[in-house]
Amino acid sequence: MQESPLKKFHQQHNAQFVEFAGWEMPIRYGSIVEEHRQVRESGGLFDVSHMGRVKVSGRHARRLLEVLCTRKIYDMQDGQCRYTLVCNEQGGVKDDVIVMRHDDDEYTVVVNASNREKLLAHFEQVRTANDFAAKIDDQTAKTAMVALQGPRVMEMIGKFSQEIPTLKRYRFTVKNLLILKVVVSRTGYTGEDGVEVILPTSAVDMALKLLLKDVKMDQPDAAIKPAGLGARDTLRLEAGMPLYGHELGEEIDALSTGLDFAISLDKDQDERGAAFVGQEALKKIRDSGGPARKLVGLTLEDKRTPRQGMVVRQGDREIGIVTSGCMSPTLGHPIAMAFVDRDLAEVGTELGVDTGRATLTAKVAPMPFYKRG
Structure with a gap:
C-alpha cells in the first residue's frame, strides 16, 4: 500500500486511516460531520496526494x-x-x-x-x-497534492501571497518555494472556494508551514483544520459533483x-x-433521442439515507438506481443522486427509493443541492 508524503502530518492529528485505491489515506480525524461543517463555515485541509x-x-x-x-x-x-x-x-x-x-x-x-x-x-x-x-x-510518486477549501481560505492565503487570491476560478499559477516549483490552482471538489496545490514531496513540510502560518489547528476556533475523505465525499455530494465508480463509469x-x-x-x-x-x-446516442436514463438529484424528508445500488421506483415499476447518498450535514435531510428514466427526470417528480425493507418517498431536486453564498 502506498503512503502519502503527508502521513506524519496525519498521525500528528490522530487520523483514522483506510485503504483507498491502493493508498493509505485519512478517512477522518474526528467527526466527519464536524469536518464537513468546518469546511462549509471556515476552512479545511485535505490530503489528495492519491490523485494521479x-x-x-x-x-x-x-x-x-x-x-x-x-x-x-x-x-x-x-x-x-x-x-x-x-x-x-x-x-x-x-x-x-x-x-x-x-x-x-x-x-x-x-x-x-x-x-x-x-x-x-x-x-x-x-x-x-x-x-x-x-x-x-x-x-504522482514525485509529488504531493493538498486542497485548502472553505470561505476563509483565500483570506488566510492572502497573508503570504498577493497573487493567489486574485486568481479566477479554474486558473493556476506556478510559484517558487526557494528552489522548488509549486502549482497552485483555484479549483476544488467541495463546492467551496479554495485552492489545490501540487508540490514536490521534498517540499511538503516547508509548504505546510507556509500555508498554515499562524494557524493553530488544534484550537477549537482554528480557521483551518484537517479534513478526511469522509467529509470530502459528503461535501462533493452536496455540491452535485460526480464520483467515479458511482455516477461515472465505463458502462455509463x-x-x-x-x-x-x-x-x-x-x-x-x-x-x-x-x-x-x-x-x-x-x-x-444523441441522434437517437438521447440516453434512456439521466442523472438526477433526490431529496428525502425521511431520516433514513439512500445508498448506492438501491432501486428507484414509481409505484411498482423499477425506473432507476441510486448512485450516491448521504444525510446532508448542511441541509439536515438525506440527499442522493440517481439515474432514472429520462421521462421521470423533471424536477419535482415524486419517486420511491426501495431500501429492501421499506420504500422511502423522494422528490427529484435540482443540483447542486448546496451553493455557496
Missing part, C-alpha cells in the same frame, strides 16, 4: 489531449484548468480529469487514483496509434451524466480540433 498527476509534453501534447478529452483543448489559455471527461470507444466514461495548460507543449492532467494506471496505458495506446510526438510522465455513457458542458460533440469541426475517442458513439 500526469505530465504530457512535446510537440504533439495538445493534439494528443484533443483526441483523449471530450472537451476542447485548443482554445485553452496558458494558466487555465479545464474539467473534462476521458471516454472509451462506446462513449462510456473512463475517468473525469482536470487538464492544466502550462503552454502549447506542456500540460498537467490530474486523474482519479483508481484510474491512474488504466489511463496511463490508454494515453500511451492513443499516442502510439496516432504517432504523436509526446511524452507521458507519471509524476457520458451524455447520461448531465455533464453536457464538458462534452463538445463538434470539436472536430475546427481545424485545430479533433474527434475524441467515443465521440461517434455519443453522437449516435
Whole structure:
C-alpha cells in the first residue's frame, strides 16, 4: 500500500486511516460531520496526494489531449484548468480529469487514483496509434497534492501571497518555494472556494508551514483544520459533483451524466480540433433521442439515507438506481443522486427509493443541492 508524503502530518492529528485505491489515506480525524461543517463555515485541509498527476509534453501534447478529452483543448489559455471527461470507444466514461495548460507543449492532467494506471496505458495506446510526438510522465510518486477549501481560505492565503487570491476560478499559477516549483490552482471538489496545490514531496513540510502560518489547528476556533475523505465525499455530494465508480463509469455513457458542458460533440469541426475517442458513439446516442436514463438529484424528508445500488421506483415499476447518498450535514435531510428514466427526470417528480425493507418517498431536486453564498 502506498503512503502519502503527508502521513506524519496525519498521525500528528490522530487520523483514522483506510485503504483507498491502493493508498493509505485519512478517512477522518474526528467527526466527519464536524469536518464537513468546518469546511462549509471556515476552512479545511485535505490530503489528495492519491490523485494521479500526469505530465504530457512535446510537440504533439495538445493534439494528443484533443483526441483523449471530450472537451476542447485548443482554445485553452496558458494558466487555465479545464474539467473534462476521458471516454472509451462506446462513449462510456473512463475517468473525469482536470487538464492544466502550462503552454502549447506542456500540460498537467490530474486523474482519479483508481484510474491512474488504466489511463496511463490508454494515453500511451492513443499516442502510439496516432504517432504523436509526446511524452507521458507519471509524476504522482514525485509529488504531493493538498486542497485548502472553505470561505476563509483565500483570506488566510492572502497573508503570504498577493497573487493567489486574485486568481479566477479554474486558473493556476506556478510559484517558487526557494528552489522548488509549486502549482497552485483555484479549483476544488467541495463546492467551496479554495485552492489545490501540487508540490514536490521534498517540499511538503516547508509548504505546510507556509500555508498554515499562524494557524493553530488544534484550537477549537482554528480557521483551518484537517479534513478526511469522509467529509470530502459528503461535501462533493452536496455540491452535485460526480464520483467515479458511482455516477461515472465505463458502462455509463457520458451524455447520461448531465455533464453536457464538458462534452463538445463538434470539436472536430475546427481545424485545430479533433474527434475524441467515443465521440461517434455519443453522437449516435444523441441522434437517437438521447440516453434512456439521466442523472438526477433526490431529496428525502425521511431520516433514513439512500445508498448506492438501491432501486428507484414509481409505484411498482423499477425506473432507476441510486448512485450516491448521504444525510446532508448542511441541509439536515438525506440527499442522493440517481439515474432514472429520462421521462421521470423533471424536477419535482415524486419517486420511491426501495431500501429492501421499506420504500422511502423522494422528490427529484435540482443540483447542486448546496451553493455557496
